[in-house]
Amino acid sequence: MWDFKTPGIPDENFERTEKVPITKEEVRTIQISKARLKPGQTVYDIGCGSGSISVEAGLQVESSGKVLAIDHDENAIELTKKNIQKFGLSNISVIFGDAKEKIQDLEPADVIIIGGTGGDTRDIVELSENKLKSGGRIVIGIILIETLYSVLQILDKLQFKSIDITQVTISKSRKTTTGTMMLARNPVTIISATRV
Numbered sequence: 334m335w336d337f338k339t340p341g342i343p344d345e346n347f348e349r350t351e352k353v354p355i356t357k358e359e360v361r362t363i364q365i366s367k368a369r370l371k372p373g374q375t376v377y378d379i380g381c382g383s384g385s386i387s388v389e390a391g392l393q394v395e396s397s398g399k400v401l402a403i404d405h406d407e408n409a410i411e412l413t414k415k416n417i418q419k420f421g422l423s424n425i426s427v428i429f430g431d432a433k434e435k436i437q438d439l440e441p442a443d444v445i446i447i448g449g450t451g452g453d454t455r456d457i458v459e460l461s462e463n464k465l466k467s468g469g470r471i472v473i474g475i476i477l478i479e480t481l482y483s484v485l486q487i488l489d490k491l492q493f494k495s496i497d498i499t500q501v502t503i504s505k506s507r508k509t510t511t512g513t514m515m516l517a518r519n520p521v522t523i524i525s526a527t528r529v
């Protein structure tokens with residue numbers, strides 16, 4: 334059982350597989366912070382991958398809230414279920430399928446977190462507009478510049494305000510024979526906004 338509510342659970346605490354990418358803990362921490370989660374909220378984690386965002390969100394919204402974790406990859410769904418079990422959470426439901434279809438049947442959300450859905454991200458953002466409650470938050474993690482451009486274009490046309498764009502490049506230390514060097518990871522852009 335994980336005892337802390339602070340975002341940024343170390344990656345090594347999650348079950349991992351080679352087949353499923355995980356949003357690294359430092360980026361995850363920023364995403365969770367931008368989501369401004371509160372107890373009792375309903376959250377979608379779209380492209381849940383390892384389920385690390387779902388677990389962090391599940392802890393933040395507490396047992397009075399819920400998280401709907403969606404992925405179209407069976408390996409991701411299986412891994413997410415393992416991590417939910419590992420952290421002993423009962424407020425996360427897992428949905429297998431394409432988020433563009435599955436999102437249509439979901440109850441309205443307070444927060445939608447979208448991560449690494451590549452070419453589908455623009456369409457998922459567009460569909461999210463009608464699924465977010467007024468005042469709800471959207472947080473999008475983006476790696477590809479094509480995705481970034483398409484999301485910026487669509488966000489401007491939708492009913493969102495306070496659009497914030499943050500790009501981070503995390504470097505992590507590695508010991509060498511002569512000292513400690515910093516190794517840079519790829520930049521990640523995090524867009525967050527509030528539904529009007």
Ligand SMILES: C[S@@+](CC[C@H](N)C(=O)[O-])C[C@H]1O[C@@H](n2cnc3c(N)ncnc32)[C@H](O)[C@@H]1O
Nearest residue numbers: 355356380382383385404405406431432449450
């Ligand atoms: C970078 S991973 C997300 C990592 C996750 N946030 C974590 O912390 O483990 C992106 C995920 O999005 C999923 N995905 C991509 N397009 C999707 C779509 N249209 N519907 C559902 N899942 C999708 C992929 O299968 C993949 O597991």
